Amino acid sequence: MATQSKSSILPTVRVQREDFDLQAEVALLSVGRHDIGAVVTFSGLCRDEGGRLEALELEHYPGMAEAEITRIADLAIERFSLGGLTAIHRYGTILPGENIVLVIAAASHRQAAFDAANFVMDFLKTSAPFWKKEHGQDGKAGDWVSAKDADDAARTKWTTDR
């Protein structure tokens, strides 16, 4: 009997300056496969914070950023029944309306796909080494974005729920 080990799924993880193509990334996970019944995508975009913000500057720790997102993706693959998982995070200068992050979870059934995408984002926000700095419309480099307690709480719920 052929049993597929969960660990045989390798996540696609990329940390890049350039934009990503959501449709193309979904196709890479699902085209030609008949075992995928659900694809959940989350994309995070840069807001202008009510017109106040001109751009976000995303700093990252090269090497560790990729390693940490891969670690998080592997945790998700271990925990949820997935057919595929993609996580892409951009760095550099990002303008309002532009993409920052993409998570795609593909599974046979929707619950695993929803849960995995949510899980990856909750962990990514609190443990992937990225930092946002705001650049205002007034041309001044503003403040570093502060970490939110709500993000820590969102992550902690995954370890206390079960």
Added chain:
Amino acid sequence: MTKLVYFAWVRERIGRSEEELSLPATVVTAGDLLNHLKGLGEEYEMALQFPEAIRVAINMEHVEHDEPIGDAREIALFPPMTGG
């Protein structure tokens, strides 16, 4: 010599993104390192005045402040992360 790397406002306040330092034997844990650096000058003091807010990674893995630094190749200091 140990390679130290800094990110975000820790980097800005210290005024450099990385450096090689020779650490005294009294620096055993990540927390000891933060205390040691605070004594090296005003810029370090400003960056590390609230050490509990500083996150530490050894060889690109998150660690708690009580983690021994051992023979770490690279130690990173940075604020809580705000990606996503």
